[in-house]
Amino acid sequence: xxxxxxxxxxxxxxxxxRKLPRLSRFVVHGVVVxxxxxxxxxxxxxxxxxxxxxxxxxxxxxxxxxxRPNFTMQNYxxxxxxxxxxxxxxxxxxxxxxxxxxxxxLSLIGAYALVRMQFRGRMALxxxxxxxxxxxxxxxxxxxxxxxxTFGISGTIPGIWLxxxxxxxxxxxxxxxxxxxxxxxxxxxxxxxxxxxxxxIFRSVVMPLARxxxxxxxxxxxxxxxxxxxxxLLFMGGSSHAAPxxxxxxxxxxxxxxxxxxLMAATFLSVIIPLFLIVALQRYFVRGILGGAVxx
Amino acid sequence: xxxxxTLIPLLIVLGAIGIPVLVYAALGVxxxxxxxxxxxxxxxxxxxxxxxxxxxxxxLILLYPVIDTIRTSFKNARVDDWVGLDNYLWAFSGxxxxxxxNNVLWLIAFPLCVVVLALITAVLFDKVKYEPFAVTIAVLxxxxxxxxxxxxxxxxxxxxxxxxxxxxxxxxxxxxxxxxPVAWLIEPVINNFALxxxxxxxxxxxxxxxxxxxxxxxxxxxxxxxxLDGAGDFRVFFSIILPNILPSVLVVLTTxxxxxxxxxxxxYVMTNGNFGTDVIANRLYYELFAMNNLGHASAIAxxxxxxxxxxxxINIHQFRTEAGK
Numbered sequence: 001x002x003x004x005x006x007x008x009x010x011x012x013x014x015x016x017x018r019k020l021p022r023l024s025r026f027v028v029h030g031v032v033v034x035x036x037x038x039x040x041x042x043x044x045x046x047x048x049x050x051x052x053x054x055x056x057x058x059x060x061x062x063x064x065x066x067x068r069p070n071f072t073m074q075n076y077x078x079x080x081x082x083x084x085x086x087x088x089x090x091x092x093x094x095x096x097x098x099x100x101x102x103x104x105x106l107s108l109i110g111a112y113a114l115v116r117m118q119f120r121g122r123m124a125l126x127x128x129x130x131x132x133x134x135x136x137x138x139x140x141x142x143x144x145x146x147x148x149x150t151f152g153i154s155g156t157i158p159g160i161w162l163x164x165x166x167x168x169x170x171x172x173x174x175x176x177x178x179x180x181x182x183x184x185x186x187x188x189x190x191x192x193x194x195x196x197x198x199x200x201i202f203r204s205v206v207m208p209l210a211r212x213x214x215x216x217x218x219x220x221x222x223x224x225x226x227x228x229x230x231x232x233l234l235f236m237g238g239s240s241h242a243a244p245x246x247x248x249x250x251x252x253x254x255x256x257x258x259x260x261x262x263l264m265a266a267t268f269l270s271v272i273i274p275l276f277l278i279v280a281l282q283r284y285f286v287r288g289i290l291g292g293a294v295x296x
Numbered sequence: 297x298x299x300x301x302t303l304i305p306l307l308i309v310l311g312a313i314g315i316p317v318l319v320y321a322a323l324g325v326x327x328x329x330x331x332x333x334x335x336x337x338x339x340x341x342x343x344x345x346x347x348x349x350x351x352x353x354x355x356l357i358l359l360y361p362v363i364d365t366i367r368t369s370f371k372n373a374r375v376d377d378w379v380g381l382d383n384y385l386w387a388f389s390g391x392x393x394x395x396x397x398n399n400v401l402w403l404i405a406f407p408l409c410v411v412v413l414a415l416i417t418a419v420l421f422d423k424v425k426y427e428p429f430a431v432t433i434a435v436l437x438x439x440x441x442x443x444x445x446x447x448x449x450x451x452x453x454x455x456x457x458x459x460x461x462x463x464x465x466x467x468x469x470x471x472x473x474x475x476x477p478v479a480w481l482i483e484p485v486i487n488n489f490a491l492x493x494x495x496x497x498x499x500x501x502x503x504x505x506x507x508x509x510x511x512x513x514x515x516x517x518x519x520x521x522x523x524l525d526g527a528g529d530f531r532v533f534f535s536i537i538l539p540n541i542l543p544s545v546l547v548v549l550t551t552x553x554x555x556x557x558x559x560x561x562x563x564y565v566m567t568n569g570n571f572g573t574d575v576i577a578n579r580l581y582y583e584l585f586a587m588n589n590l591g592h593a594s595a596i597a598x599x600x601x602x603x604x605x606x607x608x609x610i611n612i613h614q615f616r617t618e619a620g621k
Contacts (some may be wrong), residue, residue, distance in 0.1 A: 024529070032420050036433045042448045042497065043436065045465055049451060060461065061468045062451070094304045098311025105316050106350050109323065113346035118339075123619070125347075130615045132358055134604045136558050138580050139597040140361035142368060142590055157307055161315075166357025169350055198342065199327050227441030229561045230581075241304070246443045246561075253447050253565050260451075267447045271440050278439035282432060289505050 050075050050264040057260045075265035083252060085266045087242025089273075094157050095232065095244055096225040099164045103221040104214050106165065107172025112206055114173065115180045116188065126177070132170040137230060140167070148235060155239035160232055164225050172217050175292045179213040180206065216288035219281050223274055245270040319349065362601065369594035373587075383595035395574045398488060402559055402575060403603075406492050407552035411545060413496065414503035418511050419533060421504070431508065435501035442498060442561030449494045450566065453480035482571050491573055494562050499555060503548045510544035511537060550607045557604055576600055 049062045051071040056064070065071070080086045114126060144163065145154070153159035183206070191201045207214075229246040236244065243251070249270055252263050278285055326345035330338050372379045386392065417434060421427045437445065454464030458476050462468040467477040480490040514537055522536050538545075560577035567573045569582070576596055583593040 028420055028423050031416075032424050032430055035417060035420075036430055039433050039437070039497070039500075041465065042452055045451055046448050057463075061463045061465070063465075063468065090304050094308050094311070097308055098315065101312045102315055102319070105319055106353065109319070109346055110350035113343050117343040117346070119343040122343075125351075126619070127612050127615065129354075130611050131608045132354065133611060134554050134608045135358055135362065136554075136577075136597070136600040136604055138558070138560075138577050139365050139601045140358060141580075142584065142594055142597070143361040143364035144357070157304075158311065161311055162353075163357055166353040169354055170358070173350065197327060198346075199324060202323075223439055227443070229441065229443050229564070246441050249441075249443050249447060250561070250565050253443075253450065254568070263447060264451070267444045271444050274439035274441070275436060278435060279432065282435065285435065285438075286505055286509075289502055290509055 046264055046268055049260065050268045052261060054259055054261050075261040076269070078258070078262040079265040079269060083248065083258060083262055083266050084242050085245065085248065085269050088245040088248040089269065091157070091241045091243065092226055092245045092270075094241075095160050095164070096222050099161050099168075099225040100218050100222040102161060102165050103168045103172050104218045106169060107176050107217060108206070108210060108214065109202075110169065110173040111176035111180050112202055114177055129170045129174055133174060135170075137167060141230075141234060145234060155236055157239075157241065159235050160244075163231050163235060164221075164228065167231075168221050168224060171292060172221065175217050175288065176210065176213060178291055179210055183209055212284065213287060213291065215281065216284040216291065219277060219284050220288045220292070222277065226274055322349070365594045365597050368590055369598045371591050371594075373589040373591050375590050379591060383591045384599075386592060387595045387599055392579070394572060395569075395576055395579050398572070398574060399557070399576050401488055402492060402495075402556040403553060405489065406495055406556040406559075407549050409492065409496050410500055410503045410552045411548055413500055414507050414548060415538075415545075417500070417504045418508035419537070421508055422511055427508075431501075431504060434504045437498045438501040440498060442495070442559075443565055445494055445498045446562050446565035449490075449497070453490055455479045455481070481567055481573075484572050487567065487571050487573050491562055491566060494566070495555070495559060499552065503552065506544050506548050507541060510541035514540045550610065554604060554607060557600055 045062050048065050049057060051073070052062065052065050053070055053072050053074070056068075056070060114122065140163075148154040148159055153162070187205055187209075188201060191205050196204070227246060229250055232244040232247050233250070236247065242248070249263075249266060252258060252266060323346065326348075330342055330345060333341060368375055369383055370378055370380060372382075388396070417430075421430045421434075424430065440448070451463075452465045453467075454462075455467055455477055456462055456464075462471050462477050464477075464480075466480065470477060478486065481487050518536055518540075519532055522532050527535070558577060559575055560581065563569055563573055563575050563578045564581065569575070569578045576599065580593050580596045580600075583589045583596065
């Protein structure tokens with residue numbers, strides 16, 4: 001199995017449908033349905049709790065909402081306004097969107113150079129990238145905190161871009177590298193014969209072809225950035241912006257003064273964008289997962 | 297508050313459009329300069345023009361910090377004197393032993409639990425017509441942050457003393473059968489598994505995706521041949537499917553081992569390391585900010601890195617064999 005064929009669509013078009021005996025068919029459906037129900041249950045509980053009234057939440061479990069329906073939007077207005085989730089969502093967008101776009105562009109540039117250009121140290125560079133894939137983020141914190149203070153970018157949003165882009169680049173280059181290597185060499189050669197410059201080939205051959213895999217990387221980079229707690233927790237201290245949504249949530253979870261309902265509304269607001277993205281772009285997510293895993 | 301709000305759209309435009317345009321323009325300038333070079337020199341200089349930005353960023357954000365942290369790990373709390381191996385001796389003694397024990401538990405229980413569950417779901421999903429729908433549901437939590445996941449499971453694990461009405465989903469369910477409520481996050485050992493399961497819920501979808509694609513790549517003729525020989529479902533799974541998807545199982549295992557190493561958010565939000573649930577990454581945060589002990593924090597970080605090293609070596613070996621083909 002080569003790196004490149006992992007970028008193929010995941011599911012084969014046909015299914016191995018052997019007639020199972022009635023009993024085991026029943027068991028299979030039973031287990032699958034039970035799994036789906038229990039995997040959805042925590043999200044359902046979150047959604048229901050976020051619409052319950054404060055008094056109800058303090059008196060009974062969320063499932064009572066089905067027996068005595070009594071819903072309110074108050075938790076959401078509280079969360080958006082008083083807990084400043086609106087500000088937090090804005091900050092999170094301001095962090096995740098640029099991080100995503102810069103990561104994808106730099107990864108594509110790096111991957112293109114690594115695949116298409118011959119130079120000494122190419123293999124060493126690729127191996128270093130693969131090794132850096134598993135670096136725990138914690139090992140970078142102490143020196144970077146010092147560095148950020150020295151340069152005065154601590155507490156700024158561009159400081160977070162810098163960190164997240166740098167940290168995601170090895171994965172990005174690795175993922176796109178596999179795809180670019182699978183583009184037939186004839187395509188480049190034809191373009192070169194036509195007198196196209198490297199930059200022209202990059203823009204008019206590589207970029208259009210790589211669009212789906214760029215979408216995969218973009219989706220994953222966005223999810224990582226949006227869901228990251230450690231980086232903004234450390235590097236956004238003393239910022240004048242609202243805290244990113246993960247930092248705000250983690251702070252809320254550690255105090256109980258605001259009550260369960262608004263916390264649940266805040267949490268649901270924080271997961272709407274990622275949930276929507278993963279449902280809408282699931283096939284790109286699958287490509288990203290399968291292409292990014294180093295085959296063992 | 298207000299003026300930062302007007303600043304943010306500007307920042308988004310700068311980061312999402314301005315910087316990419318600048319990067320592309322810089323490439324253009326680089327290529328323009330290259331054009332003035334003689335062809336031979338141009339060829340050998342070009343890769344470094346293209347790779348300069350990515351390499352610069354990786355050196356700044358990854359390489360330099362790793363080296364600096366290793367150096368700091370041999371220094372004292374305020375980083376003004378060398379202390380030899382003292383920080384490492386500390387890292388493997390006293391209260392740190394429990395922390396390391398918890399990480400070992402995470403390192404074993406989390407990947408194993410994910411692999412077993414993912415094998416079951418991947419095999420069973422393969423047998424039903426609504427597989428895409430089932431996969432989507434398994435994948436949903438992978439989009440959720442560990443922080444939000446912790447809040448969501450706070451409600452699942454919520455506990456009131458026995459005899460009182462239970463608001464937590466699991467204890468409420470147990471009380472239907474007259475089972476005594478469990479203090480999921482406080483009871484020793486149980487609480488560690490309760491935290492691990494949150495991570496399983498969040499990450500299983502990735503493993504299911506990898507394994508179900510691997511299962512679909514197992515040749516149908518092989519499966520059919522085994523069936524003709526009278527092999528049952530279990531026999532087919534253990535002697536045909538499992539051996540064939542072993543490489544993918546290893547991928548899942550290593551991915552999850554790395555995730556287990558880094559686990560921080562869940563513990564930080566749910567227990568903050570109390571009740572015997574502390575893990576290395578959370579302790580590092582504590583040493584850094586509560587204790588201001590940079591030497592200790594760096595030594596912990598290096599221990600994390602060393603634990604991840606075998607996985608890096610496996611990946612490198614694998615990459616070399618792939619590239620050699």
